[in-house]
Amino acid sequence: MSGLLSSLTLKSGASGAALGTPASLARLPARIAELVQAQDLASERLIIRVQLALALALSMLYVLAPRPVDAPMHLLAAVPVALMCYLAFVGVRFAFSLRGPLPGWFIIPSIVIDMGLLIGLIWAFHIEYGQPPGFSFKVPTFAYLFVFIALRALRFDHRFVLAAGLAAALGWLTLLIAGVLSDPQAVTHNFVDYVAGTGILVGAEIDKIFAILIATAVLTLGAMRAQRTLIAAVREEAAVKEIRRFLSKGVADQISGSEMLIEAGHAVERDAAIMMLDIRGFTPFAMRVPPADVVRMLTSFHARIVPIVRGNGGVIDKFLGDGVMATFGAVEPSPMAAANALRALDLVLEETAAWQASLKDQGLEEALYVNAAVAAGPVVFATLGDGDRLEYTVIGEAVNLAAKLEKHNKVEKSRAVFPAATFLLAMRQGYLPAAAPVPRRGAMVAGVTQPLDLYARLA
Numbered sequence: 001m002s003g004l005l006s007s008l009t010l011k012s013g014a015s016g017a018a019l020g021t022p023a024s025l026a027r028l029p030a031r032i033a034e035l036v037q038a039q040d041l042a043s044e045r046l047i048i049r050v051q052l053a054l055a056l057a058l059s060m061l062y063v064l065a066p067r068p069v070d071a072p073m074h075l076l077a078a079v080p081v082a083l084m085c086y087l088a089f090v091g092v093r094f095a096f097s098l099r100g101p102l103p104g105w106f107i108i109p110s111i112v113i114d115m116g117l118l119i120g121l122i123w124a125f126h127i128e129y130g131q132p133p134g135f136s137f138k139v140p141t142f143a144y145l146f147v148f149i150a151l152r153a154l155r156f157d158h159r160f161v162l163a164a165g166l167a168a169a170l171g172w173l174t175l176l177i178a179g180v181l182s183d184p185q186a187v188t189h190n191f192v193d194y195v196a197g198t199g200i201l202v203g204a205e206i207d208k209i210f211a212i213l214i215a216t217a218v219l220t221l222g223a224m225r226a227q228r229t230l231i232a233a234v235r236e237e238a239a240v241k242e243i244r245r246f247l248s249k250g251v252a253d254q255i256s257g258s259e260m261l262i263e264a265g266h267a268v269e270r271d272a273a274i275m276m277l278d279i280r281g282f283t284p285f286a287m288r289v290p291p292a293d294v295v296r297m298l299t300s301f302h303a304r305i306v307p308i309v310r311g312n313g314g315v316i317d318k319f320l321g322d323g324v325m326a327t328f329g330a331v332e333p334s335p336m337a338a339a340n341a342l343r344a345l346d347l348v349l350e351e352t353a354a355w356q357a358s359l360k361d362q363g364l365e366e367a368l369y370v371n372a373a374v375a376a377g378p379v380v381f382a383t384l385g386d387g388d389r390l391e392y393t394v395i396g397e398a399v400n401l402a403a404k405l406e407k408h409n410k411v412e413k414s415r416a417v418f419p420a421a422t423f424l425l426a427m428r429q430g431y432l433p434a435a436a437p438v439p440r441r442g443a444m445v446a447g448v449t450q451p452l453d454l455y456a457r458l459a
Contacts, residue, residue, distance in 0.1 A: 043155045045097050050151060051090045059083050082121040089113060111152070111163050118144055119171040123178065126198075133179040134186045134198040137205060145172070146215055156230045158223035165216020169209050176205045267382035272330035273341035273374055273422065274398050275314065276406040277305065277348065280369040282322035289364070297364060298322070304351045312344035313337075317394055323406075330381045330394045338376040338422055339429035345374055346434035349415055349457060372416040373405035376425055404447045405454070412440060412456050420453035435459070 093110065122142065126135035145168040152164040179200050180187055188199030279301065286294050302319065309316055309326045313334055318325045328344070329337025352370040359368065379396030405417045423437065437455035444451055 047154050048094045055087045115167040115171045132198045133182045134200040153219045153223050156227045158220045161220045161223045169212045267380050272379045273328040273337040273376040274402040275326040276373045276402045278323040278371050308347045313340045336429045338426035339431035341374045342426045342431050371409040373402050374418040375402040376422040408445045414456035416457040417454050423455045
């Protein structure tokens with residue numbers, strides 16, 4: 001039952017000094033080790049709760065269950081005294097565990113005390129009942145030694161399972177030696193006398209010790225495997241969390257939720273809307289200011305834009321240096337892709353105005369402006385690459401058109417442009433513009449062979 005977790009806590013100097021850090025944890029990156037330690041601390045607290053529940057259940061059983069007619073009935077009998085001591089000891093450990101990991105030097109003594117209380121209770125039976133020492137070797141309480149050892153297997157540290165098993169084996173060996181020394185005449189070589197009477201059959205007690213050691217070995221191996229599995233699982237979980245930060249949320253969900261292995265060439269066609277954003281004046285700005293200021297500016301820009309895109313059902317497809325490409329309805333089909341994209345555009349234009357004003361508060365005097373474009377139409381959401389390196393991307397005329405329209409803002413001297421067809425489609429999907437866009441009929445867009453009817457946002 002045992003002590004608390006700090007032997008695995010890299011932050012605890014006392015723990016490392018007393019028991020050392022398991023080699024499997026010492027080789028891990030600090031952030032992974034901390035995750036493993038958190039799981040281990042939760043396991044230790046679970047052990048203590050199980051111990052408390054076990055002690056309370058045994059106490060209730062002692063009070064409520066019918067007793068043998070020859071059982072001692074007073075409060076100072078061995079069983080109630082042992083239970084009270086055990087409850088008090090576990091209660092103290094539980095209180096300290098709520099404050100954090102206990103130092104490692106507390107763990108092994110705790111295991112020894114747990115086993116000592118149980119062995120002492122078993123020894124006390126022959127005294128309570130006025131019988132020879134051999135009487136204590138027959139009580140069924142012996143089985144609780146295995147319970148105490150098994151409890152340690154709830155913790156992802158095989159060292160403490162091993163310590164509990166060795167403590168139980170040494171305790172039973174001590175009990176055997178005490179019994180033989182107390183009553184040498186009780187030693188018997190007759191198995192029937194041993195089973196039917198109070199004789200001590202040394203071989204039978206050695207067999208019990210051997211059974212304890214076998215059970216300990218099995219549970220220790222199980223705990224070692226559990227620890228390796230835990231570390232592998234925590235590594236994978238941490239890696240997935242880190243990788244998800246480099247992927248758009250929708251793409252990450254597609255990967256993690258796929259029932260089949262994702263391979264290059266997988267593609268689905270969807271009606272989607274594409275938004276392109278670009279910071280005007282970025283190139284001369286990046287040439288004049290330190291790189292750290294460039295990164296700080298981009299980070300502040302993305303921090304404002306990304307929540308707007310996600311809040312309107314969009315997915316950030318790429319960060320294009322000083323630009324952003326977002327998709328609506330490409331990763332997950334949506335009947336309101338165009339409407340969602342233009343709603344997001346309205347909010348982006350409003351937010352970028354506030355962002356431009358905030359640059360002065362950051363000590364950046366450069367005049368930076370954000371241009372945008374939205375285009376809706378059929379796209380292909382596809383997986384490209386080879387077996388070792390895959391990437392989701394969106395391919396289609398809407399993607400190409402959105403990129404060309406974003407550049408067309410220079411011609412229109414506008415903040416954002418979008419095709420009239422996209423605007424009308426969004427209106428049919430329930431979109432209400434935040435500001436009336438200005439029509440541009442028959443606009444010639446670089447890279448587009450036919451004139452286009454556009455709408456522009458000038459402010």
